[in-house]
Amino acid sequence: MSVMVDGSSSNAASAARTGGHTVANTYLIGAQKAGTTYLAALLDQRPEVCVSDPKEPQFFTTHFSDGFETYARCFSDPAAPVRIDASTTYSFLRPRRDIGQLDAPGLLAPVPQRIAEAAPEARFIYVLRDPVKRAASAHRHNMRMSAPPDGPQSLLQAFEDNPMLVIASRYADQIERYFEVFPPERFLFLDFRRLTTETATVLDEVCDFLGLARGGITLEAASRARHSAYRVTPAGRLLRRGMDLAPGLARAAKSMVPSGLKTRLLDPVTKAPSEIAFHDEEAAATVFAEDLARVEALTGLRI
Numbered sequence: 001m002s003v004m005v006d007g008s009s010s011n012a013a014s015a016a017r018t019g020g021h022t023v024a025n026t027y028l029i030g031a032q033k034a035g036t037t038y039l040a041a042l043l044d045q046r047p048e049v050c051v052s053d054p055k056e057p058q059f060f061t062t063h064f065s066d067g068f069e070t071y072a073r074c075f076s077d078p079a080a081p082v083r084i085d086a087s088t089t090y091s092f093l094r095p096r097r098d099i100g101q102l103d104a105p106g107l108l109a110p111v112p113q114r115i116a117e118a119a120p121e122a123r124f125i126y127v128l129r130d131p132v133k134r135a136a137s138a139h140r141h142n143m144r145m146s147a148p149p150d151g152p153q154s155l156l157q158a159f160e161d162n163p164m165l166v167i168a169s170r171y172a173d174q175i176e177r178y179f180e181v182f183p184p185e186r187f188l189f190l191d192f193r194r195l196t197t198e199t200a201t202v203l204d205e206v207c208d209f210l211g212l213a214r215g216g217i218t219l220e221a222a223s224r225a226r227h228s229a230y231r232v233t234p235a236g237r238l239l240r241r242g243m244d245l246a247p248g249l250a251r252a253a254k255s256m257v258p259s260g261l262k263t264r265l266l267d268p269v270t271k272a273p274s275e276i277a278f279h280d281e282e283a284a285a286t287v288f289a290e291d292l293a294r295v296e297a298l299t300g301l302r303i
Helices: 008-017 036-043 068-072 111-118 131-142 155-161 171-179 192-197 199-210 220-226 234-245 247-256 259-269 281-299
Strands: 026-030 049-051 082-085 123-128 187-191
Touching (some): 008 111, 026 036, 026 171, 036 082, 036 123, 036 199, 036 220, 111 171, 123 192, 131 155, 131 281, 171 187, 187 192, 187 199, 192 199
Parallel strands (some): 026 123, 049 082, 123 187
């Protein structure tokens, strides 16, 4: 059942629920490890676009109890026509069929419903990547601070150890949760392969979807974000702790530091991804076969 209400009464109701505070009107909900950071960095070049800071505030999952006043501080330009929240945890939801299972994996937060109440006219961009490659990349991301393994590992074993790797790669399960609340025309589904090989064309499609004029985006300016699979080192965690204690000062400092210097400052506090090979990726693909068929039926994309 949809909770959407059209017209000015809907906007007034959402303003009341948020206390009049700024919220995103565009959500880059995933998939994790499918180029969301790169796409957000590209779009953030446009003056009409304000990407939240942090890029993944995770408000409607982890920080909802903090309140909309806290969420509003993530948007440096509350008047921007396009305000983007790029939290990929918004596509970590428990499938509808498993909602009643107490020990089932997946987030229980009613994320689509929360977004609908706060931003009833919200739009969504969802980048879909080959589910095995996405899960493998996510596992490498999770293992960055661990010692390199000896030889190829089992991806199926990783799925057993961490079921969230499977949850985030079963895109139809996620899409269906959102389609319960929002109509399909609010969504732009993108193929990760096209984002990486036909970037300019895909950006035109994104601009059309967001109602922006085409152009004004430089691919090279977002090159680091494209390869930003990094995990914070102990020095980085210390720096992050200080930034969390003084968020206003942190935002001011970041706004004054040139982008080139930011890169040099980030290098000592980040760590490149783990190099893990898997011997059973073909077998792992069977885990997603049924879901991929539903993805094609829902989106028209064959991933």
